[in-house]
Amino acid sequence: MARLTAMSVATLACDPPSGREGGQAGFHSLDALIEHCDVLCLHTPLTREGPYATYQLLNAQRIHDLAPGCVLLNAGRGDCVDGPALRNRLAGKGDISAVLDVWENEPEIDAGLRDLVSLATPHIAGHSLDGKLRGTWMIQQALARHCGQPNELTFADICPPPALASLHLQHALPPEDALRLCIRAVYDVRRDHDALQRQTQHSGMRKGFDDCRANYPLRREFATLNVMLSGEAVALEGVLRGAGFSLLL
Incomplete structure (x- = not known):
């Protein structure tokens, strides 16, 4: 976020654990980000249980709620996004874009989703x-x-x-x-x-x-x-x- 801010890019952060510890100052709900952001970036770990579980964090409903023109970038974990729902949104309305570095069921990723995203990379991370x-x-x-x-x-x-x-x-x-x-x-x-x-x-x-x-x-x-x-x-x-x-x- 610091680099984006230095580039004069308006940013909104969603990090529930950090927001709770800091009294929510400067943090927003994921649904607020979905409503307002032109680019939605996921950099989350994969957790399946607990109050901050990230499995299917971007579920079918949230993918449906993405605003037309939104760009979704997932560089966290593939299972944080409902892949079939994303594929259906891209193939149906075709009014959003997706950039995926991580995928469900790696390395047996969804070929249909691979062909629909704007950029597909093989979990190269940031190294x-x-x-x-x-x-x-x-x-x-x-x-x-x-x-x-x-x-x-x-x-x-x-x-x-x-x-x-x-x-x-x-x-x-x-x-x-x-x-x-x-x-x-x-x-x-x-x-x-x-x-x-x-x-x-x-x-x-x-x-x-x-x-x-x-x-x-x-x-x-x-x-x-x-x-x-x-x-x-x-x-x-x-x-x-x-x-x-x-x-x-």
């Missing part, structure tokens, strides 16, 4: 090369301190240069176009979508899904791209910095 290396480096740093050993290794020492290190923007662009350009320069999610379609159609659902995960290409973080802004493009500083890109002015 970038930089994140994995940073975690390894932090363990190395802690071990060196614990053993009382000198340690001059920096994160930069183990982080390889990205395939594309810099981009120069000079002309005025709508913020959404600038974001699309810079994001795709680092990571183009359409490649993952195409790979999942191709592999599952060629090798069968289970093997294709698992192959996509097992052979997932390296992905870098936005901060690895240095974006140089000059001329009219300087006006893009706020939104690009908020998204996490490294800026050169």
Whole structure:
């Protein structure tokens, strides 16, 4: 949420456990989000019991209540969404969009739903090369301190240069176009979508899904791209910095 806020995106949060502990300040009910949001993002764990169970959190009724034009993004757990109900809404009215990274019954996911969503990815989560290396480096740093050993290794020492290190923007662009350009320069999610379609159609659902995960290409973080802004493009500083890109002015 902090990154979205930095990009001047209006956000509403629904987190019942945190909201209860904090007296509900700043939090909203899921039904309120469904009523007001243009984009609904799920990042929930899967819990089947208790007061905050998330199994079928987005059930048939809530999927029915999604406003026309809404984009549903599920990057939590597949069983948090009623897949058949979502498939029916997409195939019937066709007035909402869906982006799914997680699915019911992985790796035997619903081929019909796969073909109806705008973007389908094979539960790739958020692990970038930089994140994995940073975690390894932090363990190395802690071990060196614990053993009382000198340690001059920096994160930069183990982080390889990205395939594309810099981009120069000079002309005025709508913020959404600038974001699309810079994001795709680092990571183009359409490649993952195409790979999942191709592999599952060629090798069968289970093997294709698992192959996509097992052979997932390296992905870098936005901060690895240095974006140089000059001329009219300087006006893009706020939104690009908020998204996490490294800026050169």
